[in-house]
Amino acid sequence: KQEVTQIPAALSVPEGENLVLNCSFTDSAIYNLQWFRQDPGKGLTSLLLIQSSQREQTSGRLNASLDKSSGRSTLYIAASQPGDSATYLCAGSTSNDYKLSFGAGTTVTVRA
Amino acid sequence: DADVTQTPRNRITKTGKRIMLECSQTKGHDRMYWYRQDPGLGLRLIYYSFDVKDINKGEISDGYSVSRQAQAKFSLSLESAIPNQTALYFCATSDLGGLSYNEQFFGPGTRLTVL
Numbered sequence: 687k688q689e690v691t692q693i694p695a696a697l698s699v700p701e702g703e704n705l706v707l708n709c710s711f712t713d714s715a716i717y718n719l720q721w722f723r724q725d726p727g728k729g730l731t732s733l734l735l736i737q738s739s740q741r742e743q744t745s746g747r748l749n750a751s752l753d754k755s756s757g758r759s760t761l762y763i764a765a766s767q768p769g770d771s772a773t774y775l776c777a778g779s780t781s782n783d784y785k786l787s788f789g790a791g792t793t794v795t796v797r798a
Numbered sequence: 799d800a801d802v803t804q805t806p807r808n809r810i811t812k813t814g815k816r817i818m819l820e821c822s823q824t825k826g827h828d829r830m831y832w833y834r835q836d837p838g839l840g841l842r843l844i845y846y847s848f849d850v851k852d853i854n855k856g857e858i859s860d861g862y863s864v865s866r867q868a869q870a871k872f873s874l875s876l877e878s879a880i881p882n883q884t885a886l887y888f889c890a891t892s893d894l895g896g897l898s899y900n901e902q903f904f905g906p907g908t909r910l911t912v913l
Contacts, residue, residue: 690840718899729888730841730904737899775840777902784900785856788840 688713688778692789700797705763707792709776714754717781721750721761724773724791733774734761738781766796801825802905804889810911817876819908821889829892830872831902832856832864834885841888847872879912886910 689712699705711719718737722730734743734750736759742751747764759778763770773793777786802823811817821830832844833856843856845864853864861883865873876883889905 718901720901722904727886727907727909729906730890732901732903735899735901777841779900784894785843785846786841786902788842790838790840 688716688780688787690776690778690787690789692774692776692792694792695790696793696795698795698797699766701766701768703766703796705761705766705770705794705796707761707763707774707776707794709759709761709778709789711757711759711778711787713778713780714757715780715782716752716754717779717784719750719752719759719776719778720786721748721759722775722777724775726773730775766794768796768798770794771796802889802891802903804887804905804908806908807906808909810913811879812913813880815879815912817879817910819874819887819889819910821872821874821905823870823889823891823905825891825893825903826869827891827893827903828869829894829900830866831890831892832862832872832874833888833890834858834883835888835907836885844874876910879910881912884910884912 691710721733736752749762773791775791777788831846833841890902892902
């Protein structure tokens with residue numbers, strides 16, 4: 687079973703600063719890693735998915751990397767805005783069963 | 799219209815009552831999942847189904863049951879609700895084939911409170 691950890695649990699930055707969110711996983715036989723955004727009391731929105739054969743994915747101001755050898759993924763958000771305030775969750779699966787295991791999330795506050 | 803819908807969105811019930819949460823999807827995906835989310839614990843998998851005739855337990859299935867009525871519908875039941883089942887419940891779908899790589903898409907969630 688894939689074990690996923692996100693540190694820190696919370697992060698506060700001023701507007702305009704770049705955000706770096708970390709995710710660690712235990713099984714290097716990862717099939718995919720998915721980053722989600724969750725607003726308070728709301729559902730999860732898929733931001734980026736990285737396949738095991740990829741090293742990174744980009745969408746607008748978001749860039750996610752995957753390093754299987756070190757068991758880490760990083761979500762990078764450029765030029766943060768107050769609207770980026772949310773909880774960011776990462777989840778990974780292995781090719782054994784394709785089930786996602788979630789980290790507990792990092793709650794981000796971007797101060798105007 | 800949303801691709802993954804859940805009903806009800808909020809429910810308050812009493813201990814011992816039977817509750818059904820419903821999920822429908824228009825994405826055409828074969829795989830469907832039920833998760834619960836508790837503060838500080840992340841999401842945990844309750845049940846999952848890879849097609850209409852395939853139902854599997856997740857990591858926390860005790861006290862829950864499911865029914866896959868059709869490719870597009872997957873229901874979660876609490877036969878006799880208890881207070882520690884108070885949580886936010888999510889349905890999700892995915893498709894393993896092609897370039898989908900099993901990317902999961904989530905519904906808006908059901909907030910369940912058991913008194």
